[in-house]
Amino acid sequence: MQLPxxxxxxxxxxxxxxxxxxxxxxxALVAFLTVLVVIVLSGVLIHVVPGDPVTAMMAQSVTAxxxxxxxxxxxxxxxxxxxxxxxxxAWHVLQGDLGTSIRSSESVAQLLLQRxxxxxxxxxxxLVIALAIGIPLGFLAAVNRGRLADTAVMVIAVLGVSIPAxxxxxxxxxxxSLKLGWLPVxxxxxxxxxxxxxxxxxxxxxxxxxxTRSALIEVLAEDYIRTARARGLRERQVLLVHALRPAxxxxxxxxxxxxxxxxxxxxxxxxxxxxxxxxxLAVQAMLERDYPMIQxxxxxxxxxxxxVSMLIDILYGFLDPxxxxx
Amino acid sequence: MxxxxxxxxxxRSLPFTVILGTGLALLIIAAALLAPYLAPxxxxxxxxxxxxxxxxxxxxxxxxxxGRDLLSRVLMGGRLSLGIGVAAxxxxxxxxxxxxxxxxxxxxxxxxxLLRVIDVLYSFPxxxxxxALVAFLGPGIENATLAIAISLVxxxxxxxxxxxxxxxxxPYIEAAQLAGVRPGRLVRVHVMPNIGQSLIVMGTLGFSSxxxxxxxxxxxxxxxxxxxxxxxxxxxxxxxxxTKAPWILLFPGVAICLTVLSFNLIGDSLxxxxxxxxxxxx
Amino acid sequence: MSSPYLSxxxxxxxxxSGEFRAVRNVSFDLARGEILALVGESGSGKSLTSLSVxxxxxxxxxxxxxxxIEGRDIAVLPPRQMEDVRGAKIxxxxxxxxxxxxxxxxxxxxxxxxxxxxxxxxxxxxxAAAATCLEDVGFAEPDRVLRQYPHQLSGGMRQRVMIAxxxxxxxxxxxxxxxxxxxxxxxxxxxxxxxxxLKSRYGSGILLITHDIGVVAETADRVAVxxxxxxxxxxxxxxxxxAPTHEYTRALLASHLTVEKSLRLRKDETGVxxx
Numbered sequence: 001m002q003l004p005x006x007x008x009x010x011x012x013x014x015x016x017x018x019x020x021x022x023x024x025x026x027x028a029l030v031a032f033l034t035v036l037v038v039i040v041l042s043g044v045l046i047h048v049v050p051g052d053p054v055t056a057m058m059a060q061s062v063t064a065x066x067x068x069x070x071x072x073x074x075x076x077x078x079x080x081x082x083x084x085x086x087x088x089x090a091w092h093v094l095q096g097d098l099g100t101s102i103r104s105s106e107s108v109a110q111l112l113l114q115r116x117x118x119x120x121x122x123x124x125x126x127l128v129i130a131l132a133i134g135i136p137l138g139f140l141a142a143v144n145r146g147r148l149a150d151t152a153v154m155v156i157a158v159l160g161v162s163i164p165a166x167x168x169x170x171x172x173x174x175x176x177s178l179k180l181g182w183l184p185v186x187x188x189x190x191x192x193x194x195x196x197x198x199x200x201x202x203x204x205x206x207x208x209x210x211x212t213r214s215a216l217i218e219v220l221a222e223d224y225i226r227t228a229r230a231r232g233l234r235e236r237q238v239l240l241v242h243a244l245r246p247a248x249x250x251x252x253x254x255x256x257x258x259x260x261x262x263x264x265x266x267x268x269x270x271x272x273x274x275x276x277x278x279x280x281l282a283v284q285a286m287l288e289r290d291y292p293m294i295q296x297x298x299x300x301x302x303x304x305x306x307x308v309s310m311l312i313d314i315l316y317g318f319l320d321p322x323x324x325x326x
Numbered sequence: 327m328x329x330x331x332x333x334x335x336x337x338r339s340l341p342f343t344v345i346l347g348t349g350l351a352l353l354i355i356a357a358a359l360l361a362p363y364l365a366p367x368x369x370x371x372x373x374x375x376x377x378x379x380x381x382x383x384x385x386x387x388x389x390x391x392x393g394r395d396l397l398s399r400v401l402m403g404g405r406l407s408l409g410i411g412v413a414a415x416x417x418x419x420x421x422x423x424x425x426x427x428x429x430x431x432x433x434x435x436x437x438x439x440l441l442r443v444i445d446v447l448y449s450f451p452x453x454x455x456x457x458a459l460v461a462f463l464g465p466g467i468e469n470a471t472l473a474i475a476i477s478l479v480x481x482x483x484x485x486x487x488x489x490x491x492x493x494x495x496x497p498y499i500e501a502a503q504l505a506g507v508r509p510g511r512l513v514r515v516h517v518m519p520n521i522g523q524s525l526i527v528m529g530t531l532g533f534s535s536x537x538x539x540x541x542x543x544x545x546x547x548x549x550x551x552x553x554x555x556x557x558x559x560x561x562x563x564x565x566x567x568x569t570k571a572p573w574i575l576l577f578p579g580v581a582i583c584l585t586v587l588s589f590n591l592i593g594d595s596l597x598x599x600x601x602x603x604x605x606x607x608x
Numbered sequence: 609m610s611s612p613y614l615s616x617x618x619x620x621x622x623x624x625s626g627e628f629r630a631v632r633n634v635s636f637d638l639a640r641g642e643i644l645a646l647v648g649e650s651g652s653g654k655s656l657t658s659l660s661v662x663x664x665x666x667x668x669x670x671x672x673x674x675x676x677i678e679g680r681d682i683a684v685l686p687p688r689q690m691e692d693v694r695g696a697k698i699x700x701x702x703x704x705x706x707x708x709x710x711x712x713x714x715x716x717x718x719x720x721x722x723x724x725x726x727x728x729x730x731x732x733x734x735x736a737a738a739a740t741c742l743e744d745v746g747f748a749e750p751d752r753v754l755r756q757y758p759h760q761l762s763g764g765m766r767q768r769v770m771i772a773x774x775x776x777x778x779x780x781x782x783x784x785x786x787x788x789x790x791x792x793x794x795x796x797x798x799x800x801x802x803x804x805x806l807k808s809r810y811g812s813g814i815l816l817i818t819h820d821i822g823v824v825a826e827t828a829d830r831v832a833v834x835x836x837x838x839x840x841x842x843x844x845x846x847x848x849x850x851a852p853t854h855e856y857t858r859a860l861l862a863s864h865l866t867v868e869k870s871l872r873l874r875k876d877e878t879g880v881x882x883x
Contacts, residue, residue: 037446045462158343158594162587164538166545167561167579170568178569223707230662230702231722231773232695235687241721246712257449264451268542283546286461294461305450321757322711 024314031310036090038302042295043089047082049291054078072102076292093299099292103285108296112278116300119266119277122196126262127255129201130208135251137205138212143239145217153209160206165265169199169272185273196266196273204262211254215247222246249319256309263305347591354585358404365398369555374398378571388573390564399555400577406556407537407585410467414474414536415529421475422482423525427517429483430490431509441487447480455480456539460548467556470549474539478532485528489521531593534586541582557582612637613780613813614661614698619673621656621665621837631656632837634673638781643807643814645824645845647860648834654817657834658783661815662700663690677780696726699774699812703786705767709758716754719773726777741772744809745802764795768802775806781813788823800827821864825849833857 054069054076076099077085092099098108141153172195177185184192219225220243228242229235267279274280278297285293357364366386367374373393374385381388387396429440447455452474459473493499494517502512543549544558552559557578564574614637621631631653638644646654659665661675663682675683677697682690694700702708710718719741720734729737735754742750745768758766767787774782784803788796804827807814816828824831825845832842833854840854852858 033442034446034449037443042458045458048459049462049464158587158590159583162534162590163583164541164545164558164579164586166542167575167582170561170565170575171579174568174572174575223702223704224710226664227702227708227770228710229664230694230700231725231777232691232693233721233725234691237721237725242710242713246710249712260449261451264454267454267457268546271546282457282461283548286457286546286548287465289464291462294458298458301454302450309449320712321714322759 020317023317027310027313031306034306035299035303038306039090039093039299040086042298042302043086043093044082045298046076046078046291046295047085075100089295098296098299101285101293102290103288103293108292111281111293112296112300115276115278115281116304118275119263119270119279120304122193122200122270122275122277123259123263123266125193125197126200126204126266127259129197130204130258130262131255133201134205134208135212135248137209139216139239139244141209141213142216142220145220150213153213157206157209157213160203160209163203165199165203166268166272168203169196169269172199173273192273192275196269196275199269199272200262200266203265204258207258207261208251211258212247212251215250216243218250219243219247249316252312252316252319256305256312259308259312260305263301341595343591344595347588347595350584350588351592354404354581354588355408357401358408361401361405365395365401367395367398369394369398369402370553371395378567378574380571381573387577388571390560390571390574391567396560396574396577399560400557400581403555403557403560403578404581404585406467406550406554407540407582410471410474410540410550410556411533411536413471414478414540415533417472417475418478418532418536419482419525419529422479422484423486425479425483426486426488427490427513429487430494431513440483444480444483444487448484452477452481452535453539453542456543457546457548460543465548465551467550467554470540470543473543474536477539478536481532481535482525482528486521486525489524490517493517493520527593527596530589530596534589534593537582537586537589611639613640613678614638614815615674615676616657616661617674617676619657619660619671619675621653621660621669621671623668623670630669630837631660634834634837634839636832636839636842638813638815640780640813641807641811642830643804643816643828645816645818645828645831646834647818647821647824647831649819652834653837654834655785658700658785658815658817661783662694662698664694664700692726695722695774695777695779697779698781698783699777699779700783700785701767701770701774701787703789705763705770705790708770709766711758713757714754715756715758715761715769719754719769719776722773722777737776738772741776742769744775744806745769745772746798747772763791764799767791767795767799771799771802771806775810775812778810779812781815782807783815783817785817786819787816789818789820803827821849821860833860 054073073079077088080088096109098112100106101108101111104111137153137156141150144150173185176183176195183195225238225242228238233242266277267282269275270277270279271283278300282294282297282301284290285297371394374395375389375393377389377393378391379385379389379393385395385397387400390396390399425440425444429437429444432440455477456470456473459476460470463469463473490513499512499516502516507516540549540556541558541561544556545562547562550556550559552563560578561575564571564578567574616637617635619631619634620629622629634653634657636644636646646657648654656665656669660669660671663685665671671683673683674681677693682693685693709715716735716738719738720729720731723729723734723737724731727734727737738754739750742753747753747765747768753761753765753769758769761769771782771787782803787803788799791799800823803814803816806812816823818824828845830843831845831848833840833848833856835856840856841848841852848857849861852861
């Protein structure tokens with residue numbers, strides 16, 4: 001009696017692991033295809049430049065001799081047919097070669113990779129702040145649905161999505177750095193991260209609060225909440241264990257989305273606070289029309305978004321028992 | 327059932343937020359339309375007053391670094407911002423709507439490819455798509471508008487696809503198809519009238535996002551160029567006077583916030599009426 | 609029969625401005641070891657009545673009347689004291705076993721939390737007690753079930769887990785709100801038999817909410833027929849079903865008999881015997 005049962009449990013175990021692995025592989029394939037689409041799109045983008053990209057790029061340069069322009073055209077592969085150029089570009093990118101910056105003559109991949117840790121640390125700090133503020137606010141609103149606290153949170157939330165992040169950043173800078181002198185205005189030290197991180201966190205906590213609220217309201221209407229109450233549990237336990245846990249699992253699924261939006265807002269915020277991340281590098285490249293750099297930025301940025309949302313999907317698979325073992 | 331029955335009773339049942347949002351939006355639109363008459367000074371005229379003057383009776387919003395009247399600039403800037411928003415939403419909705427309909431009414435392969443690409447683009451924030459496009463198109467008001475319009479396409483395409491696919495599943499469409507109605511006519515006569523209202527509501531949602539993108543692009547120097555009084559552009563130049571003349575940052579920022587807020591208030595409430603299953607997407 | 613454990617007097621429930629009363633002057637008693645069936649069509653107020661005994665009515669509902677448990681009126685208890693009564697004095701199981709268990713918590717967690725909260729057991733003691741209860745409701749491998757999540761169990765298994773979790777707290781009465789309606793026909797009988805069996809083993813009284821007069825006839829000791837928020841007639845099952853005094857009860861019985869008769873006829877015709 002003991003042995004067959006154990007065998008069955010073991011077999012279930014391995015079946016679950018295999019299924020999980022299969023799901024992860026499938027998700028990774030989707031992620032790879034997404035990145036591929038982005039690479040091709042960014043390869044195509046250079047051809048939507050009105051007029052001749054080389055002329056546009058070298059417009060501000062004093063070394064814009066016909067020879068130099070021809071040389072650059074060849075270097076960028078612009079003398080080939082479009083489909084070949086895009087194919088060549090994609091091929092190079094897949095090998096980790098994002099080309100050379102026109103302004104600094106350095107490897108685009110190198111330049112971007114150097115700044116990636118800065119960008120990542122700011123994004124994660126912003127996300128943590130957004131979650132730390134947004135989830136409790138959403139919880140408060142859902143539990144007091146229709147009452148004053150709910151209305152207050154929803155007002156904050158709609159204000160939050162209506163305030164441009166860069167403007168909020170400027171205001172925080174004005175108050176906390178210039179008026180009160182508590183925090184540095186710009187730079188890349190650990191004290192410098194506080195203001196930009198809070199700017200991002202405060203901007204995107206509204207989104208998190210709304211998602212938390214709607215997820216929790218949905219859960220609170222479930223039969224199993226009534227069951228938990230009928231069991232005589234303390235209301236605190238009903239809310240924190242029976243309601244918040246399933247709600248958090250569904251919130252995890254949208255964290256990837258919040259992260260993508262946060263990264264998008266961050267491009268501007270890095271410029272407001274002179275934070276040395278890829279967003280600042282990218283805007284500089286955009287102003288200088290350093291096309292390989294811009295393409296590289298798009299690819300690196302898109303890949304980060306795709307990888308994060310893939311990781312979150314996989315994390316969701318581990319968190320939700322319905323996904324974990326089926 | 328039909329739009330003709332939208333009467334006073336429906337209006338009364340509208341949430342307070344919609345009324346507030348609509349009132350605010352109408353006020354802002356009126357201010358933008360009447361800006362040339364309302365503005366006390368020519369927004370481009372330098373030395374209309376002292377440089378970097380604080381708000382006063384003569385200059386309600388103060389003046390900027392060239393002595394231009396900020397109230398006049400913010401008012402005229404509203405024309406630019408709203409204009410970019412409207413142009414971007416209309417063209418974005420047109421392109422996105424067409425793609426969405428195409429996806430809903432085409433064969434399996436076309437549909438799969440279209441949806442996949444739309445989904446990929448949809449997973450990136452629209453501000454970022456606009457930024458990337460402007461980077462290649464080059465700065466300027468036309469390019470910025472075009473870029474913002476395209477950045478809204480994935481959203482509109484997905485919404486339209488969702489609505490059209492739901493409509494397509496209804497029996498009357500099948501009946502019409504069996505009766506030999508051509509796809510073009512089917513969409514024009516049967517589908518569009520049924521999803522048109524929903525699409526207009528979705529239009530207001532894209533509008534606030536378009537305003538934010540426009541301000542962001544101009545702030546970075548990639549959108550509307552100075553000396554045009556676009557709100558984001560005013561903020562960009564006012565940034566250098568953050569301690570000396572904080573009002574240059576205050577008023578255009580508040581103008582952006584109120585505009586976006588009013589359309590968010592309208593869109594959020596109406597969205598629930600149009601698409602009750604939608605959740606959490608900004 | 610001992611003195612009533614639960615005694616409901618003049619219970620009325622209204623919504624909104626109070627013009628419409630969904631439940632009107634309902635009174636009944638229930639003793640330990642007894643099964644009282646509240647029978648009626650949907651909307652008759654039977655589920656609201658049971659929820660009011662748990663004080664789990666929706667926020668919009670207003671309730672008047674007395675609900676006494678062992679002589680104490682719980683209708684006026686403050687919420688935190690009511691939390692001590694729920695589960696411990698009155699347990700409840702619901703119609704939908706598929707959605708009534710929390711999908712992200714293990715069966716162990718959901719079965720032990722009440723024991724830890726009400727009986728002050730340690731986690732390990734609670735697990736042992738839960739395992740015993742699962743055996744009582746017919747699980748051969750309780751330890752395996754404890755480690756599982758609800759989605760890994762069938763509907764019938766989940767309802768048995770629900771029953772085990774409620775009875776583990778040894779409540780004086782158990783409210784069963786349409787406990788078999790959502791289950792397969794074959795499982796329905798098993799669950800009903802289980803309830804009757806456990807009633808005698810645990811000594812709890814059962815308030816059985818059902819629309820199915822066949823279920824009443826098979827399981828209940830006494831029955832109260834509800835319609836439009838009122839109790840039309842009440843008495844032992846033999847009295848009421850044997851000699852219904854009320855027109856509506858007769859109609860209920862008649863419709864049930866017709867269905868059963870026609871089913872039997874069909875079975876005879878096709879010669880297919882179903883259990």
